[in-house]
Amino acid sequence: MTTQDDVPPLDICGLPYPHDPARYCTRRSGHRPRHLHQTARSEQWVVKPRGVLYLVACAAPPAADLATPIRGAQELGWDVCVIVTPSVHRWATEDPDSGIDLDALAELTGYPVRHTYKLPSEPDLLPSPDALLVAPMTNNTVNKWAAGVSDTLALGLITEAIGLDRPIIALPHFNRAQAAHPAVNASVATLRGAGVNVLLGEGGFVPHEPRTSDRHAYPWLAALAALPTLPAERD
Structure with a gap:
């Protein structure tokens, strides 16, 4: 039975993380949910997100800037899980200069980063x-995905998602020479034909010249704008 002592202070969220029930959220109460709370100390603490987004x-x-789309999607009401x-x-684990901090991403989302x-x-x-x-979606992934290859968790999830009729947005990142390979255009056409919103070209990602990538120019905002509209929050 829940007692008064079990209920967290009123100024913090106090809900347990799904992957570690011993840990409780210490964010200020009233924050937009950034993790799915499967259980709570008291019914008054149950918070349900309006939608779950997989960021693959x-x-x-x-990939060094994943915190940007995570925060942007959270502000739109999404509960975000990261798969790499x-x-x-x-x-992330072998190159200290990669700029990718998996622990920080797990803390930001409330979920372990799966790979x-x-x-x-x-x-x-x-x-x-x-x-x-x-x-970001590489030319390796676009071609394997279009062929139905599922040899990694990331590919397995996105190939299955087509069959499950989930809304999928794909924002590529490859150079002009890679984009010129005939397999890439065919793969993009296959995915678009299957209902994937591939943001390649004007208004999305425009391939750069080889060895001139600028990660800070990557159009994360275009991807966020393409996300499906969530139902309105209920009181």
């Missing part, structure tokens, strides 16, 4: 997505 990131320079490719995980398939006996630590944002 590939190994390209903008094995190459991004390697950058590999779980074992059959392990629980799923992430809620099911209502929408997915694949960004």
Whole structure:
């Protein structure tokens, strides 16, 4: 039974994280939910997000700036979970100059950052997505995705999401020479035909010349603007 002593101070959120029930959110009460609270100390503390967004990131320079789309999506009412490719995980864990801090991203979202398939006996630590944002998306991923390859967790989730009819936005990042390969145009056409909103070209990502990438010019705002509209908050 919940007692008065179990209830957190009124000026903090006080809800447990789904992947670590022993830890409680210490953000100020009334903040927009940034993590899915599956249980609470008291019914008065139950908060339900309006939508779950999977941010699926590939190994390209903008992966160092994932906090930008996370915060932007949270401000729009999304509960964000981050999934990265094995190459991004390697950058983060083996290159101290990568600028990718997986622990900081987990703290920001309230969920562990996933990069590999779980074992059959392990629980799923992430809620099911209502929408997915694949960004940055490399030419390797666009071609594997269009071919239905699922040899990583990131690819497995986004290939399945097409069949589940989830809204998917993809924001590429590759250079002009890579974009000129005939497989890329064919893969983009395949994904668009399957309902994926690929933001390639004017108004989205325009491929740069080789070795001239500017991660700070990456159009995160275009991806955020393309997210589906969430239902209004209820009192």
